[in-house]
Amino acid sequence: LPELTQEDHEFADAALPLLLDDPHAEVRAALADALHKSPAAPHHIIMALAEDKPDIAAKVLGASPLFMDAELVHWVQRGGRAHHMAIASRNIVPEIVAREICVHADEGACRVLLTNPGATFLADDLVLLAERLGGDAILRTALLALPALPAAARHILIEHHAEALKSLAQERGWLNQTAADRICTEATQKASTVVALKVDKQELPGFIEHLIARQQLTPAFLLRCLCSGNIPLFETCLAQLVGIQTKRMRSIVRSGNMAAFSAAYRKSSLPEGSFDVFAAALSVTCQWESLP
Numbered sequence: 001l002p003e004l005t006q007e008d009h010e011f012a013d014a015a016l017p018l019l020l021d022d023p024h025a026e027v028r029a030a031l032a033d034a035l036h037k038s039p040a041a042p043h044h045i046i047m048a049l050a051e052d053k054p055d056i057a058a059k060v061l062g063a064s065p066l067f068m069d070a071e072l073v074h075w076v077q078r079g080g081r082a083h084h085m086a087i088a089s090r091n092i093v094p095e096i097v098a099r100e101i102c103v104h105a106d107e108g109a110c111r112v113l114l115t116n117p118g119a120t121f122l123a124d125d126l127v128l129l130a131e132r133l134g135g136d137a138i139l140r141t142a143l144l145a146l147p148a149l150p151a152a153a154r155h156i157l158i159e160h161h162a163e164a165l166k167s168l169a170q171e172r173g174w175l176n177q178t179a180a181d182r183i184c185t186e187a188t189q190k191a192s193t194v195v196a197l198k199v200d201k202q203e204l205p206g207f208i209e210h211l212i213a214r215q216q217l218t219p220a221f222l223l224r225c226l227c228s229g230n231i232p233l234f235e236t237c238l239a240q241l242v243g244i245q246t247k248r249m250r251s252i253v254r255s256g257n258m259a260a261f262s263a264a265y266r267k268s269s270l271p272e273g274s275f276d277v278f279a280a281a282l283s284v285t286c287q288w289e290s291l292p
Contacts, residue, residue: 028052032059039065050075054082062086069096076100084109093119102129107136114142123150127210134160151199152210158191192216193224196233204233208240217241219274226281234282241268253282 032049035041036059046067049060061067061075061083072090075083077100084105087097089112101113102125110133113119126143130153133139140157143149166184169175175183192211199207211217217237225234231253239249242264252260258279265275 025053025056029056029059032056036060036063037065041066047071054080058082058086062089063091069094072097073100076104081106081109085112088113088119089116091118095120095122095125098122099125102126102132107133107139111136111139111142114139114146121146123148123153126150127153127156129153130156130160135164137164151195151203151207154195155192155207155210155214155216158195159188162188162191189216189218189220190224193221193228196221196225197228197230204236205240208237211237212240219270219278222270223277223281226278226285229285231285238264238268241270243267258283 028049031045032052035045035049041064043066046060046064050057050067057075057079061072061079062085072087073096076087076097079087084101085108087093088101088105088109093101093113093116098113098119098121101109102121105113110129126146127150129139130143134143134157140160143153143157162184166175166180169180169183170177196204196207196211208217211221222234222237225237232250235250235253236246238253239246242249244264249264252264255261261279261282262275265278266272270278
């Protein structure tokens with residue numbers, strides 16, 4: 001359309017609405033093919049094509065530069081799979097639109113979104129997506145391939161993967177339910193510790209809150225942290241359980257004062273009977289690390 005004269009533009013503007021009313025879908029599809037990438041296309045025509053059959057709507061939703069973010073959000077919320085797939089494949093998918101796809105779209109559209117280099121995400125939306133659709137193996141792989149995947153999302157994917165392996169083992173008769181549950185729980189806890197050990201300081205408090213909310217901040221998890229020599233992680237976890245600043249908990253843990261540590265421990269939700277185990281592990285780890 002840019003190469004047309006002003007008079008031609010006026011004629012086209014008058015003629016295009018007639019094509020929208022054509023009863024033959026092929027005509028409207030041809031119109032979408034002609035206009036879907038044009039920045040000079042009449043806005044109202046593009047909007048009308050988005051209201052057409054899913055295959056026609058997908059052509060403009062997937063490429064037209066005329067859509068505002070709010071309009072794309074509207075179509076993710078209102079549209080079906082064809083709309084979601086088209087929007088997820090756009091050259092640029094801003095965070096606000098990506099969030100709606102994570103909330104409303106199926107596995108196929110979310111896979112397209114995750115492999116789209118033009119899509120940007122908020123960390124919370126990736127956690128939401130991992131929770132909602134992490135049971136899909138291909139989507140799990142796509143999520144894990146993201147360089148900035150939040151630790152909370154990674155942890156959720158570990159849980160989904162463990163559940164998938166447990167179901168497979170039971171279906172094939174390799175393990176009974178009791179054994180499968182035990183192995184799944186142990187493997188998840190070990191993997192959770194590995195994830196936690198790699199979390200940076202800024203993300204760590206949020207990840208610990210995530211573990212607490214999912215009741216995954218268990219004595220076994222904390223003992224693994226402590227016995228692996230990661231005392232800073234242990235201190236941060238215990239501080240959030242007790243409700244004091246990490247700096248204060250660090251002072252208690254590293255003071256060597258078992259009375260102070262006992263008082264802090266008993267304010268947490270950890271089992272009373274596990275205190276001696278933690279005290280012994282802390283004593284050995286502090287000596288090994290030569291902490292002041």
